[in-house]
Amino acid sequence: MIVELGHYALVLALALAIAGGTLPFYGALRGDERLMAIAPSTTIMQFVFVAFSFAALTHAYLVSDFSVLNVVENSHSLKPLLYKITGVWGNHEGSMLLWVLILALFGALVALFGNNLPLKLKALVLSVQAWIGVAFLTFILATSNPFIRLLNPPVEGNDLNPVLQDIGLAVHPPLLYLGYVGCSISFAFAIAALIDGRIDAAWARWVRPWTLTAWLFLTLGIAMGSYWAYYELGWGGWWFWDPVENASFMPWLAATALLHSAIVMEKREALKIWTILLAILTFSLSLLGTFLVRSGVLTSVHAFATDPTRGIFILCILCLFIGGGLALFALRAGTLSQGGLFAPISREGALVFNNLMLTAACATVLVGTLYPLALEALTGEKISVGAPFFNMTFGPLMVPLLIAVPFGPFLAWKRGDIIAVGERLLFAFGAAVLVVVIGLALMGFSAAMSLLGLALAVWLMVGAASEIAFRIKLFRAPLMESWRRGVGLPRSAWGTAVAHFGLGVTLLGIIASTAWNTEIITTMKPGDTVTIGSRTLTMDGFLPVSGGTYRGTAVRFTLRQGGAVVTTLEPEKRLYTVQNTPTTEASIKTFGFSQLYVSLGDIGADGATTVRIYWKTLITLIWLGAMVMAGGAALSLSDRRLRVGAPKPARRAAPATAVPAE
Template sequence: MFVEAGHYALALALGVSVIQTIVPIWGTRTSDHDLMAVAVPAAIVTFLCIGFAYLALTYAYVASDFSVLNVIENSHSLKPLVYKMSGVWANHEGSMLLWVLILALFGAMVAVARKSVPERLRANTLAVQGAVTFAFLIFILTVSNPFIRVMPPVAEGQGLNPILQDPGLAIHPPLLYLGYVGFSISFAFAIAALIDGKIDAAWARIVRPWTLSAWIFLTLGIAMGSYWAYYELGWGGWWFWDPVENASLMPWLSGTALIHSTVVMERRDSLKVWTILLAILTFSLSLLGTFIVRSGILTSVHSFAVDPKRGVFILGILILFIGGSLALFAWRAPMLKKGGIFAPISREGGLVINNLFLAAACATVFIGTLYPLALEALTGDKISVGAPFFNMTFLPIIIPLLAFLPMGQTLAWKRGDIAAAAKRLMFVYAIAIVVTVIMLSLTSGGPVMAPIGVGFGLYLVLGSINEIFTRCWKSGQNIKVFFSKALGLPLSTWGTVLAHAGVGLSVMGVAATIWGTETIASVREGEMVNAGPYQAKLERVVPRKGPDYNEMAAIFTIMDGDKVVGTTETMKRIFVSRQSMPTTEAGILTKGLSQIYVSLGELQENGSIGIRVYYKPLVTLIWIGSLIMALGGFFSLADRRYRVGAPKRSRNALEIGATAGAQT
């Protein structure tokens, strides 16, 4: 009965979303405040209905209700509780329900943020959000219904895909969806502004926190997904340029450009057309990612193999919202008034350059991801576009952008002096060059790009921190004064510094992987394999039994000469609920910022086992940098200036303005 109630709540949400779409728009067209006010309760009720439906599906998983087809196909009674709950979104139907739940959540959050969003803008925004919600609810109820019953119920479910039975899956998809879907609010604000033909610095101030929130979650989602693939798939890599990985990278790149563009717009009331376009394109790329994952047009460890009819439906949604929004943009954008001006050599100019490079990088990933799919659809020919293409096209664009980052951050607003900015960075240049030269000399005969890349990342970190010293340090002053000034800086300044420093740390981690080593061998108990400066000794191989799997675990002792530095174990698991499907659990030992990574292969006829042993120096900096980037976003979001709406004019000011207007 609870399942049927959830199904009914989803249908009720569909009806309410229609009201949320039509009535507020009608109210803004007729300037009827009562009709505009309907948007708030409608958005909240829509969210509550979808939330109830999601709870009903979760209950079916937890209770192992094998009369529900979705539960049969993706759960098992022996599965641990955490994987029963994460199994709700580890399939097409459940993930789409989570998708639309987060969509409604952001709408409800805008609805309750009454003080920060003007009434008319809020009504139009929630109407657009309601339209997107309606489209996806139609999709779920017609071709992706998670509440379909099977009678009579079966005795046992098929279980969850083994590679998804991991703690990372309980974190990765919700974070990714909060980022993907969070950009829908930026999109809705942009369309609302186009509908009214009004966009200004106050609009940018309102939109920026919502965009920043989505960017933070998408950053964390991509980082978590990268680390999950790194340790779960046993390949030893952290990024593979998989089309589904690219699908999340594209909105991240355009979303990063959107954040920087709103800064310029808020400061100078400029880049209005560009900012609106970025808001549309960012959410459009999120929709494109949804289509890639769920259309069945590609095979990936990240994608869902589903009925192509669903892909056609999502393609229709893409055409409707992307095509409709771009048509509205083409009609209304020329009517937007021009804003303030600034010198090309200024911090605003630096942010514009930032936008151009990010847009070009995003276009490169877009072409590399979609071209093979389009070619196969049109001609039937299959080609593979992987790391070589992206390394030759993406990196030449992103490296100059990163190189300019500290310089752009140092320039003054409105009109800057590039010579003075370079002078303030001389100490940073000197340290980075010296460190790079030292690393090159210490690693003579090794890969050249590794020390250069690490030195480049150090330059980014120091260049970001230099902003604090530039603003707070004066020759001869007391160190206490420096710390007092630094602590008194706006949180958004600290957020910028942390985010840019996080980029530098990730660059250092990526570059250092060139120093890594890989050893493939077959070993017996007691034998050792080299792992960079360490040795991995196989101690024993033991069989184990889990809740719904059997595993073979190989336990290794990691040695540094005669000294034991730690132990790790790698497993090969066989899940009986999935036709004896095997998975590999990598064994990882972290030493400082580096890792020793062991992946178990097959048991050989002679009693030895195949293994892959990697040494990955500084690899943890990749994810530490991502976390610091997100932390920088949280700092900026916590800045009170970006959590309040545009200041309202007082009643006296309005009366004076009205009187002046009457006199003229």
């Protein structure tokens, strides 16, 4: 009965989405406040019904209701509780329901916390959001119903893809979807503004927190997915330029550009056309990622390869919203005013440069991702575009951008003094040069390129710290005065500096783990020892392992330094018996910010085992930096100024009229 109620709740949610998309929109066009006031209530109730539907599907997984086809295909009664829950979104139908749940959640949040929005703008935003919900609810009910019953249910289920039975999959998809789907709010704001004709500094301030929220979750989602692939797939890499990885990375690049563009629009009412276009393109790239993952055009561990009917349906949704959004933008772009003028050397100029580089980088990733698909569709020829292409195209675009990042916050609006900014960044420049000099002295010129990468990371981190030090007059004023200035500094300023610092931390981890990674691939038997730097790794023997729906073998290794035992590692080879699928579970030990990574290959009948051993220098900084960037975004979100509209220019007081004396 609960399953049927969950299905029915989806139908009711669709009806509410149609009402919420139609009536408030009509009211906004006619100026009818009563119809516009319907939008919040329909949006909130739509979320309630979708949430109930999602809870009903989750209940079916928890009780192992094998009369539901979706549960049969993706669960098993012996599966641990956590993986029963993650199985809800570990498949196409369930993940689409999660997608719509988050879409409805963001709409409900705007309805509840958008009280500072003008009634007409709020009604239009929620109407656009509702029509997106209509499209995807129709898609689920027509092609991807997760509540299909079986007349003759089996006794047991088929289990979830073993690679997805991991704690990372309990966290990665929800985070990623919060970022993906969160971009829909920026899109809704852009379409509403184009319809309403009101695009000003207040609009930019209203859209910033929603974009920042989506960017925050997208950052965490990408980082979590990267770490999951690193430890779960057993290959020791943290990024593969997989098309599905790129599908989440492209909206992140576009959202980053949108955030910076919205700042210019808020402060100077400039870049209006560019900001609106970026808001449309960011969500368009999110929809493109949804299409790539679910159309069956990609084969990836991340992808839900499904039948072409679903792919065509999503392609129609993609064309409708992308094409419709861009068509409306083309019609309205000519009516947008130019905004404030500024010199090339200014904060606006730095942000424009930032946007150009990010957009070009996004276009590069887009071409590298879609070109093989387009070529195969047109000619039947299959090619692979991998890391060499992206490293040669994406990397050179990022270098000038990263060099410019510390300059932006120091430059004044409208017209800046590049020489004065250079003086304020002398300490950061000196620290970067010092890294190169010391590195060359220790490692020689063969490591010059890697040292330049480290210098760039230090330049970013020290540059971000220098911005805060300058603003609070650190060492130039009494300590208590600097403290008071720091406390009074806007949280958005702190957030920007923290996010830029986190970018430097991530870059430091990327450079160090790439340049000074040690890899050993060898065959070992019990008693054999391998030397890794100043440590030795000894293979002790085999241990049987089992749990849930798998059984397998672990190999115990002992790590010693100077004869003393440091730690033990137990990588595993598992066989998931239901699907008869083998997996490799790496064993990882962290030392400071570096890691020792041990993964197993084939195990021979005589005990000879292929072993992959990696020493990953400072690799944890990659994900730590992403967390710092997300922390900077959260700090900016706590700034009260982002919760209110932009201040209105004060009107000049009318001159007093002389009153004749009586």
